[in-house]
Amino acid sequence: TQADIGLIGLGVMGANLALNIADNGYKVAVFNRTAEKTTAFMENAAHLKDQFIACYSLEELAAAIKAPRPIIMMVKAGEAVDQQIEALKPFLEENDILIDAGNSDYHDSNRRYRALADTPFTFVGMGVSGGAEGARHGPSIMVGASDAAYARIQPILDAISAKHNGEPCSALMGPEGAGHFVKTLHNGIEYADMQMIAEVHEVLTKCLGLSIAEQAAVFKKWNEGPLASYLIEITANVMDVIDEESGKPILDVILDTAGQKGTGRWSAVEAHALGVPATGIDAAVASRCISANRVLRQEIAEIYPNNETPLTWDDKQAGIDACERALIAGKIAAYAEGFAVLAAGGAENGWNLPMGTIARIWRQGCIIRSRFLDEIASAYDEKPDLQSLYLAPTIAERMKDAAPGLRKTLAKAIGSGIPMPGLAAAMGSFDMMRQKRTAAYVIQGQRDFFGQHGFERTDKPGTDFHGPWPAGGA
Ligand code: NDP
Numbered sequence: 001t002q003a004d005i006g007l008i009g010l011g012v013m014g015a016n017l018a019l020n021i022a023d024n025g026y027k028v029a030v031f032n033r034t035a036e037k038t039t040a041f042m043e044n045a046a047h048l049k050d051q052f053i054a055c056y057s058l059e060e061l062a063a064a065i066k067a068p069r070p071i072i073m074m075v076k077a078g079e080a081v082d083q084q085i086e087a088l089k090p091f092l093e094e095n096d097i098l099i100d101a102g103n104s105d106y107h108d109s110n111r112r113y114r115a116l117a118d119t120p121f122t123f124v125g126m127g128v129s130g131g132a133e134g135a136r137h138g139p140s141i142m143v144g145a146s147d148a149a150y151a152r153i154q155p156i157l158d159a160i161s162a163k164h165n166g167e168p169c170s171a172l173m174g175p176e177g178a179g180h181f182v183k184t185l186h187n188g189i190e191y192a193d194m195q196m197i198a199e200v201h202e203v204l205t206k207c208l209g210l211s212i213a214e215q216a217a218v219f220k221k222w223n224e225g226p227l228a229s230y231l232i233e234i235t236a237n238v239m240d241v242i243d244e245e246s247g248k249p250i251l252d253v254i255l256d257t258a259g260q261k262g263t264g265r266w267s268a269v270e271a272h273a274l275g276v277p278a279t280g281i282d283a284a285v286a287s288r289c290i291s292a293n294r295v296l297r298q299e300i301a302e303i304y305p306n307n308e309t310p311l312t313w314d315d316k317q318a319g320i321d322a323c324e325r326a327l328i329a330g331k332i333a334a335y336a337e338g339f340a341v342l343a344a345g346g347a348e349n350g351w352n353l354p355m356g357t358i359a360r361i362w363r364q365g366c367i368i369r370s371r372f373l374d375e376i377a378s379a380y381d382e383k384p385d386l387q388s389l390y391l392a393p394t395i396a397e398r399m400k401d402a403a404p405g406l407r408k409t410l411a412k413a414i415g416s417g418i419p420m421p422g423l424a425a426a427m428g429s430f431d432m433m434r435q436k437r438t439a440a441y442v443i444q445g446q447r448d449f450f451g452q453h454g455f456e457r458t459d460k461p462g463t464d465f466h467g468p469w470p471a472g473g474a
Helices: 012-023 035-044 046-051 058-064 079-091 106-117 131-137 147-160 178-206 212-222 230-240 263-274 279-292 294-303 316-349 355-361 371-382 393-415 421-433 440-451
Strands: 005-008 028-031 052-054 070-073 097-100 122-129 140-144 170-174
Touching: 005 012, 005 058, 012 028, 012 035, 012 046, 012 131, 012 147, 028 035, 028 058, 035 046, 035 052, 046 052, 058 079, 070 079, 070 147, 079 097, 079 106, 097 106, 097 147, 106 122, 106 140, 106 178, 122 131, 122 147, 122 178, 140 147, 140 178, 140 355, 147 170, 170 178, 170 355, 178 212, 178 230, 178 263, 178 279, 178 316, 178 393, 178 421, 212 230, 212 316, 263 279, 263 316, 279 294, 279 316, 279 421, 316 355, 316 371, 316 393, 316 421, 355 371, 371 393, 393 421
Parallel strands: 005 028, 005 070, 028 052, 070 097, 097 122, 140 170
Antiparallel strands: 122 140
């Protein structure tokens, strides 16, 4: 019999996704550019062999799938996707759906969606999160599709996605690149979360003198509270691992240069283009860049050695609790920004993104899954047009409790010379958001002084006032 769906690209993600689809009772026709990978995949999947049809050409692939065909492409993002679409076209028929499940730039998905709208085929841009493990056992899926195309693929996507209390962590975000836009911001928020965790680790080490093994225990405890999340859990797991060669904790031997593939940077760029702050994501992207500049850092470190005496807490537990609150407050700030970027991007593209649903489908399967997302989902359930997460009563209560901990942690860390770009950005952003009057009047004064840009006054209406500047000014 013919397959229910096709899948192109049997790399790490594609192979796992194919197995997941087969586990859920669907027959999958598989194809990979390099034929050996297809053969190897079929050997690995021998126990499920009736669920797969191995194809060695795109023509074979098209013939192996029931029409109208859904075909998932899980190939390298970028040009490979365009090449793949072009190569497939001669073998497609009316109403076939081409699903790009890689980490594509959402602008590319907008373009591909529109280009294919003029053909008999349909394009779907689909963000998949959860790494290899998620792909295998249930990822979080963010779909950008027409309603009609989504209705056709929804049963398979719901089946293969992660579940939160039985609810699929897969949903339609909107048409065009909406799915990839949401996936991009997911990754941006992931960057911010990871950076803030790394910073707190340094405070636990330098200000509280905790060994990595002791920190693993702290993270495990935190994973039972409001911070409960996959990233906190795996940080504890990473901390527990001992390097076989050196006998030291693996973290002691991992080089301190962080890699990045671009989705974090895309989030920051989008935020800037939309004029919405994403200071936590900006700081996380910048921090990875600084970390990668290792050779220069060695030289600068020689001139400015980090010899500040670490500021400690008299009561160790109080210090650990402050660090926990620092992470909670930092998370709230980063998510408040991230969700604001989502809302603005949705409005800019005319998508009306389902904010509550985004929080809901991130509760399982994806890398930023956490208990906190449940609170965000509830906040949007209560008020679907919520302007800012800071305004939600439950989140406000949490922030009021956590912000002093963030402030104390930053004071100790900065006094100790520990770099805190992520958490300091969170504090700065929150502190500015809660000002009735910011210091921006100084900037307006400067702008008018040097450029006659004009300002508004606090004491009367009107937009084009100027200062009585002395000579040299406007
Ligand atoms: P891999 O490197 O494991 O696999 C890449 C796949 O793309 C291979 O099947 C490769 O085929 C194929 N490919 C590359 N270039 C072309 C081309 N020009 N034409 C046709 N096929 C091509 O990558 P992953 O599985 O990790 O990633 C796949 C996609 O999923 C990427 O967009 C990635 O960003 C995204 N993603 C990855 C996640 C992860 O945790 N790894 C998480 C979420 C999304 P060949 O064997 O012939 O080289």
